[in-house]
Amino acid sequence: MSIVAVSATDNLPVPASGDAPVVLPTGEPLPGPVPGRPRRGTSTIGTLLLVTADAMVLGAVVAVYIAIKEGAVTWPPSDVQVGTYIPTMITITAVMSAFSVQWGIFAARRNDGRNAVMALILTLFLGLAMANLEWLSFVRSGFGFNDHTYGTLYNVLIGYHLLHLLAAIVVVLVLAFRTMAGHFSTDRHDALRAGAVYWQYTNIVWFVVVTVLFLLSRHG
Amino acid sequence: MAMTDTEVEQGDQPGPQRPPERNRGGTGPSQPVADLPDAWPKGTDHKYIGSLFVAAALLFLVVGVVLSLVMRAQLATPEATIVGDRTYRQLFTMHGVVSVFLFLLPVWLGLGSAIVPLQIGAARLAFPRLHAMAFWLFLAGAAMVTAAPIASDVFHGWALSDPIPVKLGLPGQGPDLLLLGLVLVCMAAVLVVVNILVTILQLRAPGMTLRRVPVFSWSMMVSGAVLLLALPVLIGAFGMLFVDRHYGASLFSGFTGSRGGNPLIWPRLFWFGAYPVLWALLIPALGAVSEIIATFARRPLFSRDRASAALVGIGVLSFAGWGSEVSTLPRARLLFILGALAVLAPVALLILNWLATLRSAGSAGKGGDRDALRGSFRATPMLWALGMLPVLALGLAASVVSALDAGRNAHANYWQVGQQHALFFGAATIGAVAALSFWGPKLWGRRLSDALGKLEILAVVGGTLLTVLGMLLLGVQDMLVHTSTFDSGDDWDIGNLVVSAGAAIVGLGLIVLVLDLLGSVVTGRGRPAGADPWSGQTLEWATPSPPPRHNFDALPEIRSGTPLLDLRVGQSRPAQPEPDPVPDGGTA
Numbered sequence: 001m002s003i004v005a006v007s008a009t010d011n012l013p014v015p016a017s018g019d020a021p022v023v024l025p026t027g028e029p030l031p032g033p034v035p036g037r038p039r040r041g042t043s044t045i046g047t048l049l050l051v052t053a054d055a056m057v058l059g060a061v062v063a064v065y066i067a068i069k070e071g072a073v074t075w076p077p078s079d080v081q082v083g084t085y086i087p088t089m090i091t092i093t094a095v096m097s098a099f100s101v102q103w104g105i106f107a108a109r110r111n112d113g114r115n116a117v118m119a120l121i122l123t124l125f126l127g128l129a130m131a132n133l134e135w136l137s138f139v140r141s142g143f144g145f146n147d148h149t150y151g152t153l154y155n156v157l158i159g160y161h162l163l164h165l166l167a168a169i170v171v172v173l174v175l176a177f178r179t180m181a182g183h184f185s186t187d188r189h190d191a192l193r194a195g196a197v198y199w200q201y202t203n204i205v206w207f208v209v210v211t212v213l214f215l216l217s218r219h220g
Numbered sequence: 221m222a223m224t225d226t227e228v229e230q231g232d233q234p235g236p237q238r239p240p241e242r243n244r245g246g247t248g249p250s251q252p253v254a255d256l257p258d259a260w261p262k263g264t265d266h267k268y269i270g271s272l273f274v275a276a277a278l279l280f281l282v283v284g285v286v287l288s289l290v291m292r293a294q295l296a297t298p299e300a301t302i303v304g305d306r307t308y309r310q311l312f313t314m315h316g317v318v319s320v321f322l323f324l325l326p327v328w329l330g331l332g333s334a335i336v337p338l339q340i341g342a343a344r345l346a347f348p349r350l351h352a353m354a355f356w357l358f359l360a361g362a363a364m365v366t367a368a369p370i371a372s373d374v375f376h377g378w379a380l381s382d383p384i385p386v387k388l389g390l391p392g393q394g395p396d397l398l399l400l401g402l403v404l405v406c407m408a409a410v411l412v413v414v415n416i417l418v419t420i421l422q423l424r425a426p427g428m429t430l431r432r433v434p435v436f437s438w439s440m441m442v443s444g445a446v447l448l449l450a451l452p453v454l455i456g457a458f459g460m461l462f463v464d465r466h467y468g469a470s471l472f473s474g475f476t477g478s479r480g481g482n483p484l485i486w487p488r489l490f491w492f493g494a495y496p497v498l499w500a501l502l503i504p505a506l507g508a509v510s511e512i513i514a515t516f517a518r519r520p521l522f523s524r525d526r527a528s529a530a531l532v533g534i535g536v537l538s539f540a541g542w543g544s545e546v547s548t549l550p551r552a553r554l555l556f557i558l559g560a561l562a563v564l565a566p567v568a569l570l571i572l573n574w575l576a577t578l579r580s581a582g583s584a585g586k587g588g589d590r591d592a593l594r595g596s597f598r599a600t601p602m603l604w605a606l607g608m609l610p611v612l613a614l615g616l617a618a619s620v621v622s623a624l625d626a627g628r629n630a631h632a633n634y635w636q637v638g639q640q641h642a643l644f645f646g647a648a649t650i651g652a653v654a655a656l657s658f659w660g661p662k663l664w665g666r667r668l669s670d671a672l673g674k675l676e677i678l679a680v681v682g683g684t685l686l687t688v689l690g691m692l693l694l695g696v697q698d699m700l701v702h703t704s705t706f707d708s709g710d711d712w713d714i715g716n717l718v719v720s721a722g723a724a725i726v727g728l729g730l731i732v733l734v735l736d737l738l739g740s741v742v743t744g745r746g747r748p749a750g751a752d753p754w755s756g757q758t759l760e761w762a763t764p765s766p767p768p769r770h771n772f773d774a775l776p777e778i779r780s781g782t783p784l785l786d787l788r789v790g791q792s793r794p795a796q797p798e799p800d801p802v803p804d805g806g807t808a
Contacts, residue, residue, distance in 0.1 A: 041422075042346050042418060045421060046346060046415075049414045049417055052448060053449070053451070053452045056452035056453050057455050059453070060452070060489060060493075064471060064489065068471065068481055068482055071482050145468070149470065149471055152467065152470075152471060156460070156463060
């Protein structure tokens, strides 16, 4: 490396020759190097990072669940009777909504606003159906928050998904209105994609919850 | 969270005064950049919000220092009765919480979000409004944390494990405020971190490849990635503790079994998140010092790639050692010992990198100039950076012992206190102050006082060394962490007196620093900084101080990690016959 020492007193470097780059404060703006706007996909990447952080919160809850389950004599407690009907229905609905929200993106990408709005509204209805079923699973569980640790973790995990689902419903609602207003097009649908990433993440939360609560624990 | 995210995206939607056709690609031809950020209110300027974060952090630094001085006054002499045991434990708890979550975390979030866009040649952060929201969220959380000890006793230690504040027997709203406040603070931090990461990924100026991202920005990226993965664990942990307190869930109390949880889970969960967080608060300090040493050595780092790799190494390995802080170790003790040791290696490599940079700057054979280097040793930021070296070295040495003793004695006595204060308070704080004296003139247009700066360095570095040595001595003498008073027969008099004296000196230095900032910056009495007071190497020095709202009117061509250094080299050798006289600065 042959870097030449420069005295500490020189402030802004001034180019020696005419074709050298010019720096502030008064220089001509050069062709090219000016700070650009965010590139495409900025919202999507931001959502992906937020969702990663969110997954770590879920991870903490799941870790506590597994630690307590491993230390328990009977798990779930013998008086717990949770049917598998409601979670199965929610899972099927979640899979359907995964397709419908993707349909919305594909439609927006083809500049097909009509189909995009229809897909988002369908997604909304599927989301509301899931929220309804989840509420039912709270009411019908037959145990409360503080009956035993299973009850706590059951409610925390399902409530965690329910909160995410409600947020995702609001997001999709806003996106549906924006689609109706014609905000999205072939080369401009970053917000839509970010919203879809969040919706799919919400579905992934559900699959994790189902795996932990029902597939990893024997029922009945 | 995604809601705000998509809302921020709406800021990009076509407005009435914006042309429908826009060039959104960063690499396109020249375009005016002033329109977008200037159209927004000042409350979303990353430099403004970043400065607010720094100001809040400094406020809480004073709070943390005052708390620790009261504690040290109590422990300065044997059988003192300044504060009782319960009050001492409250002070202990709040000192830890305030220092980590309300000082070190926001000071780096603030400096990072203010400096990173300038360093990578961006006009703004990726999500400016999210950034503003994060600050006010942080402030609300900080207010709740501050209100906690006023509401009711909070005496659980900063790990909230002593005892774990579950419902039974520990009523009161203090722990609730503390938990919810910390959740808000951590959420705000996650939002800022996402913002910084997306900015680095998406808004770099043309020519600024990831490999050319300046070392401080790189360290913020690594630190951000660690915080992104570790802080949510704490959010989840605090949230579950809140559920435990309010709904009688007893996840973290009672006995193992289906009706009760397991008290052993809490420390493991907490340290799984908190241990990487502590390292993540040291990583930007290392990045800032790398930048300062390179600047005052007037050359790129000895090996930028290796420095970057070392920072990544610290980030990755910081997840491996959490078990060393847990007193009831899970299985695999050896694994955690190795993890806690392994993370020290990249730190040592980074120090070697700095020394090699200084060495080549001082040797004439490598284009260096010993006298110029000596001259640059008189600059305040450089002195801060050099002052960090002994503290860091002491911290590393203490950490080796600490790691080998994972889960045993050293983690229940003052050895742990000394080790953590050397690495995570001493080195990280000195790095933060170095960064403030280095970039403060850029952000606020005023230089700090040089005379006071030297006094501060003497006090903070000297006092930290004194404090840490005293703490390590007490660790050897087996003084326990929560000791609030001791008998004269314990032989702890000298050690405690040394620690108290050191803490008083550090406190004095830090308070002088805050006064210095108030005098030079806030009242504007400091010397004007000029655009480039240190003849810097990275893009932030190519714009006036303080920078305009949109950061840059124009950027120099970026062909290495040190574009301004390239300019100077081209300037001093204008008649080179080669078509490309600019050296790659060790990056390409």
